[in-house]
Amino acid sequence: MAKILITQHIGEAGVQKLREAGHEVTYRDETEPMTLAELQTAVRYTEGLVCLLTDKVDTAVLDAAPHLKMIANVAVGYDNIDVGVASKRGILVSNTPDVLxxxxxxxxxxxxxxxxxxxxxxxxxxxxxxxxxxxxxxxxxxxxxxxxxxxxxxxxxxxxxxxxxxxxxxxxxxxxxxxxxxxxxxxxxxxxxxxxxxxxxxxxxxxxxxxxxxxxxxxxxxxxxxxxxxxxxxxxxxxxxxxxxxxxxxxxxxxxxxxxxxxxxxxxxxxxxxxxxxxxxxxxAPHLGSATGETRQKMVETAVTNLLAGLAGQPPPNALNAEQLP
CATH class of the missing domain: 3.40.50.720 (NAD(P)-binding Rossmann-like Domain)
Known part of the structure; x- marks a missing residue:
């Protein structure tokens, strides 16, 4: 069982799938991102992180998360995550390509x-x-x-x-x-x-x-x-x-x-x-590129699948940095 933090609203289906897999899930069902200080506090014991592109997962956040094993970004772009630093610390990072x-x-x-x-x-x-x-x-x-x-x-x-x-x-x-x-x-x-x-x-x-x-x-x-x-x-x-x-x-x-x-x-x-x-x-338009109900749900499903694989010690289907880990 791993401690998982979901930073923002992603719908109940993805949350339920993680809980059914036996993980302890902290679900922040909000549409506003956390401040940097809030996110640093929230990730202190986190092993799996599900985040959105508005969550800045930088060096300061990674410094505050000594137990973090994997980050599942619910987006195809990942400029919100310092992948280089995550790789050096052995933290898997994944995204959600193809479905959008x-x-x-x-x-x-x-x-x-x-x-x-x-x-x-x-x-x-x-x-x-x-x-x-x-x-x-x-x-x-x-x-x-x-x-x-x-x-x-x-x-x-x-x-x-x-x-x-x-x-x-x-x-x-x-x-x-x-x-x-x-x-x-x-x-x-x-x-x-x-x-x-x-x-x-x-x-x-x-x-x-x-x-x-x-x-x-x-x-x-x-x-x-x-x-x-x-x-x-x-x-x-x-x-x-x-x-x-x-x-x-x-x-x-x-x-x-x-x-x-x-x-x-x-x-x-x-x-x-x-x-x-x-x-x-x-x-x-207000960032509606992938904004259909069907596609956004597929993005969540993809992120959850990535996270479950990574936490189980298996290669996530959409890992960005598996080959760079020490």
Missing amino acids: TETTADHAFALLLAIARRVPEADAFMRAGSYEKFEMFPPLLGLDVYGKTLGVVGMGRIGAAVARRGALGFGMKVLYTANGVKTAVEQELSAQKATLPELLRQSDFVSINVPLTPETHHLFTLETFRQMKPTACLINTARGPVIKEDDLLVALREGIIWGAALDVFEAEPKMAPGLAEYHERLVV
Whole structure:
């Protein structure tokens, strides 16, 4: 039997599965993350930790958890965890890939279509009673999507799924930046690898699908935006700090790019000052990439399966650092 801490609300099914396995579970059924001090206190005797991406599991937290054996992150990204330090201390870390790939790609493409056809602006226009007559060239002219060029920055699982929607569903030419893309995927989509500057110069829509790392932090700045077409749109369903939001606001206001659709934010849940008030050709959503009931439940199930395997001394299906442990 192990002592398990679940930091935030994940639903009763996952909690029950851990308890049925005979573990002692402390379940914090809250939607607000703990403060650093609270988390440090809570993990003192913890052997298994189930956390969300809003839980910062850094060196200070790991210092406070001498009994910790495994961390199961209920997310595909794991920039909230210091995996390097965990590895040095023999702590397994896992994530939840695959189960959210298609759902997140659906959302990325929904945002792409919403910004291209100005759906939120049109909705507000209608609700304000501003639609008084049909016009051949109305004030809310949008952009064509079919047959355009889609640039995928980060052709991992989700990036490839976004590319597949563009290429097979909308006849789009796909450019991508990534390492290790499977040849079969490249051939299936007739996708072409490009440098980031090449991708930016040619793409009509740019989808960000990279993890947050020191190299991708503020990958998109005013300098980056100036390399894009003035008719291009940016879509981000990855991590907010990949974009410098103050620079994005300048790019939108000055017409350096045509529009943007954001699901994640630099200082989430807040947006940069001015960005929240800017409505023209900007679509925003509250981190809904994987937010369907079915997918979020699968993420919890995956995290629980990972944790049970790790605590039983077996390789977790989605271990991130098993080969790095001492």
